[in-house]
Amino acid sequence: MKLQSLNTPAALIDVERMTRNIERMQHRLNALGVSFRPHVKTTKCDQVVQAQVDAGARGITVSTLKEAEQFFTSGVRDIVYAVGMAPVKLPQALSLRRQGCALKIVADSIVCAQAIVTFGREHQEKFEVWIEVDVDGHRSGIEPEDGLLLTVASTLVEGGMQLGGVIAHAGSSYDYDTHEGLVRIAEQERSRSVRAAQRIREAGMPCDVVSIGSTPTAMAATHLDGVTEVRAGVYVMLDLVMHNVGVNQTSEIALSVLTTVIGHQRAKGWAIVDAGWMAMSRDRGTQRQKQDFGYGLVCAEDGEVVGDYVMSGANQEHGIISQKGTPDYDIEARFPIGTRLRILPNHACATGAQHPVYHAIAADGSVETWPRFYGW
Amino acid sequence: MKLQSLNTPAALIDVERMTRNIERMQHRLNALGVSFRPHVKTTKCDQVVQAQVDAGARGITVSTLKEAEQFFTSGVRDIVYAVGMAPVKLPQALSLRRQGCALKIVADSIVCAQAIVTFGREHQEKFEVWIEVDVDGHRSGIEPEDGLLLTVASTLVEGGMQLGGVIAHAGSSYDYDTHEGLVRIAEQERSRSVRAAQRIREAGMPCDVVSIGSTPTAMAATHLDGVTEVRAGVYVMLDLVMHNVGVNQTSEIALSVLTTVIGHQRAKGWAIVDAGWMAMSRDRGTQRQKQDFGYGLVCAEDGEVVGDYVMSGANQEHGIISQKGTPDYDIEARFPIGTRLRILPNHACATGAQHPVYHAIAADGSVETWPRFYGW
Numbered sequence: 200m201k202l203q204s205l206n207t208p209a210a211l212i213d214v215e216r217m218t219r220n221i222e223r224m225q226h227r228l229n230a231l232g233v234s235f236r237p238h239v240k241t242t243k244c245d246q247v248v249q250a251q252v253d254a255g256a257r258g259i260t261v262s263t264l265k266e267a268e269q270f271f272t273s274g275v276r277d278i279v280y281a282v283g284m285a286p287v288k289l290p291q292a293l294s295l296r297r298q299g300c301a302l303k304i305v306a307d308s309i310v311c312a313q314a315i316v317t318f319g320r321e322h323q324e325k326f327e328v329w330i331e332v333d334v335d336g337h338r339s340g341i342e343p344e345d346g347l348l349l350t351v352a353s354t355l356v357e358g359g360m361q362l363g364g365v366i367a368h369a370g371s372s373y374d375y376d377t378h379e380g381l382v383r384i385a386e387q388e389r390s391r392s393v394r395a396a397q398r399i400r401e402a403g404m405p406c407d408v409v410s411i412g413s414t415p416t417a418m419a420a421t422h423l424d425g426v427t428e429v430r431a432g433v434y435v436m437l438d439l440v441m442h443n444v445g446v447n448q449t450s451e452i453a454l455s456v457l458t459t460v461i462g463h464q465r466a467k468g469w470a471i472v473d474a475g476w477m478a479m480s481r482d483r484g485t486q487r488q489k490q491d492f493g494y495g496l497v498c499a500e501d502g503e504v505v506g507d508y509v510m511s512g513a514n515q516e517h518g519i520i521s522q523k524g525t526p527d528y529d530i531e532a533r534f535p536i537g538t539r540l541r542i543l544p545n546h547a548c549a550t551g552a553q554h555p556v557y558h559a560i561a562a563d564g565s566v567e568t569w570p571r572f573y574g575w
Numbered sequence: 576m577k578l579q580s581l582n583t584p585a586a587l588i589d590v591e592r593m594t595r596n597i598e599r600m601q602h603r604l605n606a607l608g609v610s611f612r613p614h615v616k617t618t619k620c621d622q623v624v625q626a627q628v629d630a631g632a633r634g635i636t637v638s639t640l641k642e643a644e645q646f647f648t649s650g651v652r653d654i655v656y657a658v659g660m661a662p663v664k665l666p667q668a669l670s671l672r673r674q675g676c677a678l679k680i681v682a683d684s685i686v687c688a689q690a691i692v693t694f695g696r697e698h699q700e701k702f703e704v705w706i707e708v709d710v711d712g713h714r715s716g717i718e719p720e721d722g723l724l725l726t727v728a729s730t731l732v733e734g735g736m737q738l739g740g741v742i743a744h745a746g747s748s749y750d751y752d753t754h755e756g757l758v759r760i761a762e763q764e765r766s767r768s769v770r771a772a773q774r775i776r777e778a779g780m781p782c783d784v785v786s787i788g789s790t791p792t793a794m795a796a797t798h799l800d801g802v803t804e805v806r807a808g809v810y811v812m813l814d815l816v817m818h819n820v821g822v823n824q825t826s827e828i829a830l831s832v833l834t835t836v837i838g839h840q841r842a843k844g845w846a847i848v849d850a851g852w853m854a855m856s857r858d859r860g861t862q863r864q865k866q867d868f869g870y871g872l873v874c875a876e877d878g879e880v881v882g883d884y885v886m887s888g889a890n891q892e893h894g895i896i897s898q899k900g901t902p903d904y905d906i907e908a909r910f911p912i913g914t915r916l917r918i919l920p921n922h923a924c925a926t927g928a929q930h931p932v933y934h935a936i937a938a939d940g941s942v943e944t945w946p947r948f949y950g951w
Contacts, residue, residue, distance in 0.1 A: 206951060310912040473658060481856055546857075
């Protein structure tokens with residue numbers, strides 16, 4: 200199988216770029232003296248996760264219990280389910296633990312902690328629970344100074360569960376685009392998480408793990424004192440949103456969508472391609488950032504950016520390619536019907552999710568098919 | 576299987592609503608004296624397509640050759656692939672026709688028409704080709720008065736292919752929100768398509784089919800003189816974008832996503848649920864419309880809208896539910912942890928695509944699992 204014989208649209212992984220991205224993050228976190236637990240929601244793909252584990256990852260992070268089930272079957276034992284536990288899903292978590300999976304679950308409320316305690320006692324299972332800390336008002340979690348933190352902790356400990364640690368994610372780091380800003384939010388994520396752990400320990404309860412992370416903060420942190428592990432997901436592929444945040448160059452993005460030119464609207468300077476939002480996803484993450492790439496940035500079939508063309512519009516299976524700024528009325532000559540292009544995505548997690556498989560392109564041009572799964 | 580025992584997040588189809596939507600469109604087009612060829616890209620689901628065919632649909636429209644292959648295997652013979660033909664995909668189209676599929680393909684350029692002719696002659700296959708007409712500058716196609724129209728037509732006819740007709744889609748109909756505007760764009764779609772067919776016939780070439788359609792124009796057209804068939808896709812589920820266009824009430828939307836409340840941020844008036852953009856899609860189609868529903872409108876588990884709550888934010892597997900306008904600081908009491916909600920989607924085609932299966936809820940409360948496929 201060669202790149203030239205792939206049907207379009209198709210999701211491509213540049214394996215050299217992916218390997219460099221994995222190594223860079225692993226080396227960085229080794230140097231900072233913390234464990235690395237990649238978030239596998241980005242790819243949901245065995246071959247990618249195997250490469251992350253081979254490079255030194257210790258355990259994985261998942262966003263669904265289905266991911267936990269699939270990767271446990273593939274041989275990964277140490278798994279954090281990083282979404283607040285819905286009581287109704289406890290039987291699924293129990294089943295994983297009974298099979299030998301070292302699954303950790305997350306709570307940020309008394310109701311949730313009590314549900315875990317009640318269910319755990321009923322089934323004689325000492326669940327390992329991490330308490331979610333809110334470090335930036337982004338989403339879930341308990342603020343480090345909130346009295347609730349110790350109430351949830353003691354509910355778990357007195358209920359006989361294993362309080363494993365605290366977990367935080369500075370999701371707001373995606374909103375920054377300067378080095379100073381990123382360093383500041385990284386330090387905020389670190390210090391508030393460490394503070395939460397300190398309060399739990401001072402109250403006489405255990406808190407071994409301090410788990411933090413996002414790709415931007417992991418890349419910006421200057422030290423990680425008090426942190427035991429970092430989580431990050433999109434770093435493995437990178438994308439245009441991360442480019443705008445300041446994490447990477449476009450030449451480091453490992454994921455792209457291969458597409459074919461199927462028509463033109465000459466008077467508008469448009470080329471029409473056979474990848475629409477079904478292949479790119481509806482993610483418009485660069486819309487509010489300093490450079491809006493539409494639905495993606497156009498590269499030649501070999502993966503090099505060509506000029507300043509973006510996918511400026513998308514229907515389900517049609518994409519509109521146009522030059523940024525002034526229309527290119529010669530676009531028909533530049534990209535004739537049948538031309539194959541690669542489109543770099545706004546958001547690698549969302550684009551990957553639209554595809555049943557990745558086509559992994561090795562340095563020698565050979566292509567492997569790497570399945571990915573979806574659903575819950 | 577009951578609704579109450581479904582894991583979350585899950586895509587639900589209200590079968591009664593779906594059946595009403597199918598019947599209404601079929602009756603309307605019967606009354607207008609045209610055939611109906613539903614676009615199955617919306618659901619990619621055998622059971623839904625079977626219901627459409629049972630109600631009177633004549634053939635189907637597809638957006639990928641994979642859809643054509645899957646539905647041909649399920650017994651549908653008359654299929655239009657409504658995306659401009661990429662020459663590289665001609666072998667796939669040939670294979671379908673050789674198996675007995677009455678596949679029609681689409682061209683809007685000389686390059687494409689010539690490629691079809693060359694390939695068709697090489698393989699002694701008389702492809703049926705429809706010429707795409709641009710009725711509103713939305714995307715692809717040839718304007719009815721453009722000289723190119725007759726050049727493409729004669730390329731096909733002289734090359735020995737079967738020129739089956741013209742095909743148009745007024746995609747800009749989604750941008751309207753008044754009855755008058757919709758009636759006007761529907762008439763524009765009709766009259767320009769009929770005009771293109773007339774020019775081809777006046778030049779002595781055949782043009783049996785005049786195929787037009789979108790859900791908004793199909794619902795708004797006052798007459799369809801000269802049209803032979805209509806295509807529409809999202810009408811079968813309907814959604815919040817169509818609601819804002821003026822096509823439907825929220826109580827007619829047949830697709831929703833079932834989700835569970837997993838936490839709160841009381842000070843912000845937020846409930847956190849286990850459906851994020853992975854379950855809803857990244858589609859923010861109502862963002863530019865008169866009512867912005869965020870990532871979706873909140874209903875109780877039974878499918879009735881409750882108050883004025885929307886999914887105001889979404890991460891991959893987290894959704895933020897909040898009241899529009901003023902925060903509801905009592906949201907924790909209103910939607911306690913474990914509460915199950917249904918979220919109506921912005922765009923049924925995009926939301927459905929995120930799910931491996933639909934859970935079809937019948938009037939008696941019984942639940943069937945209807946698989947859907949994806950990929951290319």
